[in-house]
Amino acid sequence: MIELENVSRRFGDQVAVDDVSFTVERGTITVIVGTSGSGKSTTLRMINRLIEPSSGTIRIDGKDTASVSGEELRRGIGYVIQGNGLFPHWTVARNIATVPTLLGWDSSKIARRVDELLSLFSMKPEDFAKKFPHQLSGGEQQRVGVARALAAEPGLLLMDEPFGALDPIIRAKAQEDLLAVQRRLGITVVLVTHDMEEAIHLGHKIAVMDGGKLLQYAPPAEILAKPAHGFVEKLVNGVDRPFRLLSLAPVSSIVEPGTAEGPPIAATATLRDALSELLWHQREALPVAGPDGALVGRISLASLRAHAGVPA
Numbered sequence: 088m089i090e091l092e093n094v095s096r097r098f099g100d101q102v103a104v105d106d107v108s109f110t111v112e113r114g115t116i117t118v119i120v121g122t123s124g125s126g127k128s129t130t131l132r133m134i135n136r137l138i139e140p141s142s143g144t145i146r147i148d149g150k151d152t153a154s155v156s157g158e159e160l161r162r163g164i165g166y167v168i169q170g171n172g173l174f175p176h177w178t179v180a181r182n183i184a185t186v187p188t189l190l191g192w193d194s195s196k197i198a199r200r201v202d203e204l205l206s207l208f209s210m211k212p213e214d215f216a217k218k219f220p221h222q223l224s225g226g227e228q229q230r231v232g233v234a235r236a237l238a239a240e241p242g243l244l245l246m247d248e249p250f251g252a253l254d255p256i257i258r259a260k261a262q263e264d265l266l267a268v269q270r271r272l273g274i275t276v277v278l279v280t281h282d283m284e285e286a287i288h289l290g291h292k293i294a295v296m297d298g299g300k301l302l303q304y305a306p307p308a309e310i311l312a313k314p315a316h317g318f319v320e321k322l323v324n325g326v327d328r329p330f331r332l333l334s335l336a337p338v339s340s341i342v343e344p345g346t347a348e349g350p351p352i353a354a355t356a357t358l359r360d361a362l363s364e365l366l367w368h369q370r371e372a373l374p375v376a377g378p379d380g381a382l383v384g385r386i387s388l389a390s391l392r393a394h395a396g397v398p399a
């Protein structure tokens with residue numbers, strides 16, 4: 088768990104981060120979103136003390152981060168930046184091994200870990216370990232950057248615009264990879280982006296910042312349905328709100344008793360998938376199938392409509 092309590096950072100006369108407080112639960116993804124200069128990166132970098140707070144307290148698992156050296160703190164926290172920051176003259180394997188080497192792991196343990204991480208990101212060790220960063224695509228470099236940040240098994244991963252340089256298709260894949268790896272390893276992630284759609288897709292919680300202030304800190308469904316007045320409202324106006332809301336909940340959440348004609352949809356599919364199927368098959372309702380394939384009820388256009396609009 089990470090707790091920020093009344094954290095501020097000034098650069099000369101400028102207040103970059105202004106009295107920010109929020110708590111990140113262990114094993115979740117929190118996304119800090121806002122426009123350029125809103126204080127996102129400064130907030131992130133205060134967590135691993137690349138930037139020291141001017142005032143306020145940051146605790147990780149109850150321990151004040153000011154009570155350990157910055158270097159020691161950072162060894163236990165993965166950090167990924169835009170453009171991945173790989174060392175260009177080092178092989179992929181050596182890049183990934185950076186922190187374990189610093190920590191003095193023995194070479195066979197390091198080699199095992201490098202193989203494990205490459206495999207985790209669907210990169211065959213025999214194909215990739217000996218390559219240099221310039222021999223990889225942008226998406227592959229990005230995966231190696233994340234693998235390197237995870238090498239020493241940190242419980243916490245900080246990511247600053249990690250997917251900013253990727254084209255939309257590779258970016259979508261990188262986001263899915265991150266979600267899968269986060270679920271599998273159960274790590275805590277704090278990620279900075281200026282893209283509200285990315286925030287909604289990845290975050291269990293979203294922290295919206297503007298002018299150094301935290302304007303709203305809430306789960307994506309709440310940010311969409313009840314945005315704080317003003318800036319947050321403007322930000323979410325730009326995303327397809329009904330569709331985003333539908334993509335956040337599974338079919339099982341509004342399954343009704345009864346049956347319907349047509350191809351069944353899985354209870355684990357999203358409400359957005361259900362809408363797509365209903366429109367495609369031009370039906371008012373479709374049957375819903377449970378994990379074993381047995382029908383468990385129906386989903387209707389009417390209930391989707393009720394779920395996709397402004398809450399009454």
Ligand SMILES: Nc1ncnc2c1ncn2[C@@H]1O[C@H](COP(=O)(O)OP(=O)(O)OP(=O)(O)O)[C@@H](O)[C@H]1O
Binds near residue numbers: 102122125126129
């Ligand atoms: N080292 C520094 N010295 C002086 N001012 C700084 C420094 N770092 C950040 N700032 C200022 O603090 C404010 C917040 O910067 P920060 O990098 O946290 O914003 P951001 O939301 O991450 O922006 P971006 O999305 O453009 O990276 C900006 O106005 C920036 O110019």
